[in-house]
Amino acid sequence: MTGHTKFDFIGDIHGHADVLKKLLTKLGYYKEQGIYLHPTRQAFFVGDFIDRGPEVSETLEIVKNMVDAGFALAVMGNHEYNFIQLHTRSVDDPSEWARSHDKRDQAKTTFQAFDGKKEELEMYINWFKTLPIYFETDYFRVVHAQWDARSIEKINKYCYSDNECDCSGLLNEEHFGHREGEVHDAIEILLKGYELKLPDGIKFQDKYDKKTYREEMRVKWWLRGINLNHQDVADNGIDLPSEFGNQKYEHKAYQVYEVGQVPVFFGHYWLPPDQLGLMQKNICCLDFSIAKGGVLTAYRYNGERELSGDNFVFV
């Protein structure tokens, strides 16, 4: 597999199997013995297969079948990670779950999809655990939310390593049970993206869950430069009070993704459909909010060091 570069990176699906099938067809994949394949290319899913959408079970079937047959690769999304944690005991307090069951609501459509199908559900949870947290070759990198070299270094201490393949970032089973600590913090950055704590009294409504108010904001980690302020890096069009917004933003929590590094592909950031996913010539976001009336997006990659806006395919 090393050296092979013909990949179609596919963004967050969130249970929209019908759209996924249309996208795969548009990309030239076809079904053989029930599994989508392409004669010369592989798909690469950037995570978040479950939750929100209506066809979670069919989405998982398509994706897992492709991965099992070698026609696709995949990394873990925060929704798969959260789902594993909803079913894992906390390491610190075994009377609790690693993710509080108060937060089950986010996974509503996934629970519905597997209502009365306990064995199938367990099979998928075990499969989620085999998905790498990040993936890299000499040509490209993939992570669900944010590529941060320091966080990757941290989780490497807790990963299985297998020098036989390009794939890294497979977490040891025991590390799914953490609610805090080094592994947990690193996973938060890689799968959910760094979030900046807002000053006391400033909060905003969650984009998806209108009942939730957030006191931390996602940042545009793909921006570079020393003259950025908080408003510049505020993701999701959040309007910050000017006093805080105009303050200089200090890059401390993560490493900036530099010019000249290999292209990195990710999802997670709910871009509006009219925005181009090329954040930089080597940084490509593939999440265009399919779960909120947007589009499902792929990037057709052929090994180029500088990515091109012409290579996006939408459905």
Ligand SMILES: [Mn+2]
């Ligand atoms: Mn996500």
